[in-house]
Amino acid sequence: MKRTLVADTPQEVDKQVLLKGWAQTIRDHGKITFVDLRDRSGTIQCVGQNLPKITPESVIYLHGKVVKRPEKLINHDIPTGTVELQIEKVEIVNAAAELPFDMGKADLDLELPTLLDYRSLTLRNKKQQSIFKVQTTVIDAFRRALQSKDFMEFQAPSIISAIPEGGSEVFKVKYFEHQAFLSQSPQLYKSLLVSVFERVFSVNKVFRAEPSVTTRHLTEVVSLDAEMGFIESYLEVRDMAEYVIKFILKEVAEKCSEELALFGTTVPQVSDKIPTLKLREAQQIIFERTGRDVRKEKDPSPEDEREITKWAMETHNSELVFISHYPTQYRPFYTYPDDDDPEYNQGFDLIGRGTEWMTGGRRLDNYQTLLEHAEKWNINPEHIELYLQAFRYGMPPLGGFAFGAERITMHILGLKNVREASLFPRDMERVDVRLSAKSK
Numbered sequence: 001m002k003r004t005l006v007a008d009t010p011q012e013v014d015k016q017v018l019l020k021g022w023a024q025t026i027r028d029h030g031k032i033t034f035v036d037l038r039d040r041s042g043t044i045q046c047v048g049q050n051l052p053k054i055t056p057e058s059v060i061y062l063h064g065k066v067v068k069r070p071e072k073l074i075n076h077d078i079p080t081g082t083v084e085l086q087i088e089k090v091e092i093v094n095a096a097a098e099l100p101f102d103m104g105k106a107d108l109d110l111e112l113p114t115l116l117d118y119r120s121l122t123l124r125n126k127k128q129q130s131i132f133k134v135q136t137t138v139i140d141a142f143r144r145a146l147q148s149k150d151f152m153e154f155q156a157p158s159i160i161s162a163i164p165e166g167g168s169e170v171f172k173v174k175y176f177e178h179q180a181f182l183s184q185s186p187q188l189y190k191s192l193l194v195s196v197f198e199r200v201f202s203v204n205k206v207f208r209a210e211p212s213v214t215t216r217h218l219t220e221v222v223s224l225d226a227e228m229g230f231i232e233s234y235l236e237v238r239d240m241a242e243y244v245i246k247f248i249l250k251e252v253a254e255k256c257s258e259e260l261a262l263f264g265t266t267v268p269q270v271s272d273k274i275p276t277l278k279l280r281e282a283q284q285i286i287f288e289r290t291g292r293d294v295r296k297e298k299d300p301s302p303e304d305e306r307e308i309t310k311w312a313m314e315t316h317n318s319e320l321v322f323i324s325h326y327p328t329q330y331r332p333f334y335t336y337p338d339d340d341d342p343e344y345n346q347g348f349d350l351i352g353r354g355t356e357w358m359t360g361g362r363r364l365d366n367y368q369t370l371l372e373h374a375e376k377w378n379i380n381p382e383h384i385e386l387y388l389q390a391f392r393y394g395m396p397p398l399g400g401f402a403f404g405a406e407r408i409t410m411h412i413l414g415l416k417n418v419r420e421a422s423l424f425p426r427d428m429e430r431v432d433v434r435l436s437a438k439s440k
Contacts, residue, residue, distance in 0.1 A: 001063070005039060005040070005042075006037065006041050008041070010079070013066050013067065014065065015065070015066055016064070019037055019044070019062045020039060023037065023096075024104070026055075031050060032048075035087070037085070038124075045085070046062055047084055047085070047086060048090070051087065055095055055099075059096075060090060061090075061091035062089070064085045064089070065088065066084075067086055069082060103124065103125065107127055108127070113434065115128075117434065127262050127263075130259035131409060134409055134412060135405055135421065137256055139224065141251035142201075142224045142403065142405075145248065146226055150198075151199040151226060152200050153202060153203070154202050156189040157189065158205060158207070159180050159182065162181070164188050164333070169208055169211075170207070170209055171219075183206055185223065186202050188384060189202075190227035191334070191400075192389075195395050198230065199226075201227070203222065204223050216407070220426040221406055221422070226240070227398060227399070228240065228399065228400060229396040231396075231399050233346075233362070236399070237400060245357070263414055265412070269313070269318060269319050274322055275312050275316045275321050276348070278325040279324065279326050280325070282304070286300075289311065290307060299330070308323070308351060309353060320353075321350075322349070323351060324349075325348075327343065327344060327345075328345040332377075333374050333376070334363045334370065347360065355410075356407070357403055357404060357407050358403045360401025361399055361401075363400070367392050367395075
């Protein structure tokens with residue numbers, strides 16, 4: 001018999017069907033046993049007599065008849081609540097061992113290490129799954145937003161020959177007899193491709209060897225990158241980034257209402273125009289609001305980001321705010337210094353609900369200037385020759401941005417730790433398993 005998906009059972013009343021899935025919960029009342037069966041499409045209550053012993057999360061095949069449930073027994077909380085399966089035959093395909101914790105609860109309510117140590121099991125929980133349904137929507141919306149603006153997708157290499165971002169926070173790779181690195185960003189490749197396609201984007205894994213164990217840092221993340229050519233100002237790049245994030249939030253609101261409800265949240269509130277402040281303006285506002293003097297800092301701290309988000313909400317009714325014009329010397333060598341004040345650059349970040357979601361800006365497009373900046377930033381031009389080649393042979397004025405998929409997901413759903421927004425998180429202490437436990 002051909003398999004029927006759980007979601008289709010309301011249309012199969014009084015018909016014989018074969019359901020395949022996992023035994024989510026079992027309620028044994030002696031001769032009568034109730035089994036909630038789960039497959040990729042949903043769950044359904046199944047009932048049978050004298051059934052064999054079934055353990056939770058076992059893979060089972062159920063043969064039987066779909067019938068209507070009595071009016072007073074309808075479960076209005078699930079789409080299949082009007083029907084149930086009368087079990088006629090059970091096949092236990094693979095029995096599950098005793099579970100380490102109760103999987104029947106709507107919210108697992110586990111400590112984060114346990115949640116991650118049993119990832120193959122905890123991801124079966126509906127609330128955990130909903131995190132990644134939201135993330136899938138975020139990534140898909142990012143793609144569609146840019147495709148509608150004539151951007152072309154590409155896949156950037158993960159192994160690179162040099163460190164274009166500067167600094168030492170990279171993973172070194174023994175590449176045969178040579179030294180290479182895991183990419184911090186697809187920046188060089190997306191800039192290069194602007195000289196070919198004008199507008200490009202990528203969905204890539206990037207790697208940061210940051211010695212940081214915080215609730216907002218991972219060593220491997222999904223970066224949503226875009227780059228565009230023939231711009232007149234960094235403001236065009238900012239406006240494109242604003243269009244993209246608004247498109248993403250709209251899609252999540254429309255397509256993930258059930259997932260948002262599980263977390264008791266909504267997408268961030270955004271004004272008609274997301275406010276933009278220069279860094280020093282933002283720091284002055286923070287000083288005036290709190291008395292903390294951060295007016296000479298090169299970057300906003302997490303506390304600063306939270307404070308300026310409060311300001312944006314109070315004055316512009318927006319949980320998002322752009323911060324621009326950071327000190328040039330602390331940004332990557334390819335960042336474009338502001339024409340009026342070269343000490344600061346035409347870069348910008350998007351702060352959402354108190355955390356950086358995106359970084360972007362205008363890039364240098366003059367070959368000779370790039371060489372000069374590479375020297376100042378201690379980057380050997382020979383190591384980025386392929387990138388520089390594109391500028392030597394003609395590059396239009398360009399700029400771009402990159403969103404963090406996990407950060408966006410985390411703050412849409414109000415998660416406490418960014419690791420919850422990564423299917424298989426990597427940090428200083430974990431590569432699937434806790435490294436400290438593995439070494440014992």
